[in-house]
Amino acid sequence: MKKTRFHLLFAVVLLTVLAGCGKTAPAADGGSTPASATPAAASTAKAAPKVIKSALNTVPVPLFSFLDEKNQPAGFMIDYLKELEKKLPEYKFEYESVDNEGQLIGTDTGKYAFAANFWFKNPEREKKYLYPQQEFGYSxxxxxxxxxxxxxxxxxxxxxxxxxxxxxxxxxxxxxxxxxxxxxxxxxxxxxxxxxxxxxxxxxxxxxxxxxxxxxxxxxxxxxxxxxxxxxxxxxxxxESVYLLFNKNQTELAQKMDAATVELIKDGTLPKLSEKWFKVDVFKSLEYVQQGYKFRKD
Missing domain, CATH: 3.40.190.10 (Periplasmic binding protein-like II)
Known part of the structure; x- marks a missing residue:
């Protein structure tokens, strides 16, 4: 009889220990993480942003795109691209500086997803490149x-x-x-x-x-x-309306950047950047802009 009770007690203890093995284990930060949840957590981790190669103008465009005293890209267009990255965290822009012809050839061949410059729209370019619907500024x-x-x-x-x-x-x-x-x-x-x-x-x-x-x-x-x-x-x-210029195959990228640009204009971000760099809101009427340049003395 005593042996039977001992065997039953041993079985209960063994089952308790085995059950404990399936419970949560203490995590390094003091919390607890289910052992079975580790693979799932890894699978839901944020994916690294997709690197998008783009071309910048090798010749500085005053206030639009240039290198600052630290030899870093600066200007209205650079700030605009940074705001786009905030809106579209799935992308990270990587730049290469080339002249105008190099930008056009590189974008046409697919070396670059887009050319970041203040491009005007014209029929010849529309045949070879993809223009977004929304301009990001004005020349x-x-x-x-x-x-x-x-x-x-x-x-x-x-x-x-x-x-x-x-x-x-x-x-x-x-x-x-x-x-x-x-x-x-x-x-x-x-x-x-x-x-x-x-x-x-x-x-x-x-x-x-x-x-x-x-x-x-x-x-x-x-x-x-x-x-x-x-x-x-x-x-x-x-x-004059100015645009980014996309490779013909970059439809999805162009559409996403286009929609983000519309938001940046509506929420006042781009008009504020215009005031910061040009000292006049170029998104307002031509008459307003003409007066702004007429009276500026700096």
């Missing part, structure tokens, strides 16, 4: 002239005048082409040049060799300040 274009020239304020005033030559890939060329199509018989002459810089172009105007130069106002202000050029903006011409 404010103006006419640089000598201080004593008060006869050049609009594109109409360029008819019969000498305009600084442009490269074949210049977005400003399409502004002039569009104007010429709408004004047959009163076209603006467009001269070609293989390669140039805003500083060199502005020097041609200061020397008197050319009457005017059509360019982004940020380029103008940067070059005039650095080179102490004696020039002025005769008139603010237009507010």
């Amino acid at each position: 404010i274009t103006g006419l640089a002239v000598k201080p004593d020239r008060n006869d050049i304020k609009t594109l109409d005033d360029l008819v019969g005048k000498k305009l600084v030559p442009m490269t074949p890939v210049s977005g400003f060329r399409y502004i002039l082409k569009d104007y010429n199509l709408k004004h047959p018989g009163k076209e603006i002459k467009i001269e070609d040049v293989e390669k140039t810089t805003p500083a060199d172009d502005l020097k041609l105007v200061e020397s008197g060799k050319y009457d005017a130069h059509l360019l982004n106002i940020n380029h103008f202000e940067d070059a005039v300040k650095k080179l102490n050029l004696n020039l002025k903006i005769g008139g603010v011409i237009s507010k």
Whole structure:
């Protein structure tokens, strides 16, 4: 009888010990983690973001994209891309600096998912690249002239005048082409040049060799300040939408970045970045922007 009780007691103890093996074990942080839950926890861990290769302009675009004193990318567009990464944590952008032609070729061939620059939209590019629906900002274009020239304020005033030559890939060329199509018989002459810089172009105007130069106002202000050029903006011409340029196969990426861009405009993030870098909200009307540039003296 005693042996029977002993055997029963031993069996109860053994079952209790075995049951204890299935209970939670103390974790390193003082909590408890079910042994069977470890594989499941690992499977639900966040996946690393997908690296997206993109091209940046190797030539600094004042206030848009440049290298700061620490040799790090900075500017309106860089801040915009950082905000996109916050909105889309599944992606991480990796940049490579190349010239305009390299950006276009690399994006076309798929080396880059997108080219981050202030690209204008035109029919030729729309055939080869994918444009998002929403622009991420605007290029404010103006006419640089000598201080004593008060006869050049609009594109109409360029008819019969000498305009600084442009490269074949210049977005400003399409502004002039569009104007010429709408004004047959009163076209603006467009001269070609293989390669140039805003500083060199502005020097041609200061020397008197050319009457005017059509360019982004940020380029103008940067070059005039650095080179102490004696020039002025005769008139603010237009507010051109600027886009990122995607490889044709990057439909999903473009759509996600497009939707995030719309949110960044609606919540005021991009307008605030515009004020930060350009000292004027370029998302407002052209008239508002013209007044902002007209009275700024810095």
